[in-house]
Amino acid sequence: MVDVVERPARVVAPTAAPAEPATPSVPLPGRLLGLGRRVLHRTAALALLAALWELAPRAGLVDRVFLPPLSEVLVGWTELLRTGQLAEHVGASLTRSLTGLGLAVLTAVPLGLLIGWYRPLADLLSPLLEVFRNTAALALLPVFVLILGLGETSKIALVLYACSWPILLNTIAGVKGVDPLLVRSARSMGLNHLRLFQKVILPAAVPTIFTGVRLAGAYSILVLVAAEMVGAKAGLGYLINYAQYNFAIPDMYSGIITISAIGLLVNQLLVALERRFSTWRVDVSA
Incomplete structure (x- = not known):
């Protein structure tokens, strides 16, 4: 008769869920730079219009009496x-x-x-x-x-x-x-x-x-x-x-x-x- 030796069950420890990568905090200079770029992008057309308005009369392109x-x-x-x-x-x-x-x-x-x-x-x-x-x-x-x-x-x-x-x-x-x-x-x-x-x-x-x-x-x-x-x-x-x-x-x-x-x-x-x-x-x- 062959003896059957039961092996003890191996306990597997629960695997910890991988930690989510922490969102890197943007330093203050980087945030200010990004804000400056957005403001510049939004105001570029207005700045161009203002520059044209200032320079066109001075260059004689239009009569500065009327403009x-x-x-x-x-x-x-x-x-x-x-x-x-x-x-x-x-x-x-x-x-x-x-x-x-x-x-x-x-x-x-x-x-x-x-x-x-x-x-x-x-x-x-x-x-x-x-x-x-x-x-x-x-x-x-x-x-x-x-x-x-x-x-x-x-x-x-x-x-x-x-x-x-x-x-x-x-x-x-x-x-x-x-x-x-x-x-x-x-x-x-x-x-x-x-x-x-x-x-x-x-x-x-x-x-x-x-x-x-x-x-x-x-x-x-x-x-x-x-x-x-x-x-x-x-x-x-x-x-x-x-x-x-x-x-x-x-x-x-x-x-x-x-x-x-x-x-x-x-x-x-x-x-x-x-x-x-x-x-x-x-x-x-x-």
């Missing part, structure tokens, strides 16, 4: 800022434009959500919307002045009218552009109409709505400047028109630069606000 060098314009801008005139005109324009833009958001967004969500309401209002959306806001400036006068009301109403259309149309497009698969999936989970609108429709439409708000932010400045050139006693449009009439060319370009800076600032604030309300989105840009 003075940028340095002279900045001197005039600083003088307007020092005397308080620029702050007065900027305050008047921002008050009018932000009031009109805010009223447009408060009215156009809910109306656009209703029109995009309820088809009978869309069929009822579509002909009326098509008539007014193709009527330029500046073409109605005499009508606003005749009905509301030359005061603040007519200017704010004109901004409200101009800003309402991009917000309204983009809101309607955002609601109608929601993926039908998402809607069917939500309904299959038992969501009622209110919860479906709150959890699916509205979040999916937010990016398109903010696109309309950003367009309206640009329109609020552009339309207001044109309105302020008629019957206004303060504002950037009045400043540009008054400077052109009195041949104060540096002051005129100072007003134009200020308008561009305000438009850029408003757009960046709206972009930041959009990111705040669209944290679920994934940036796929390279």
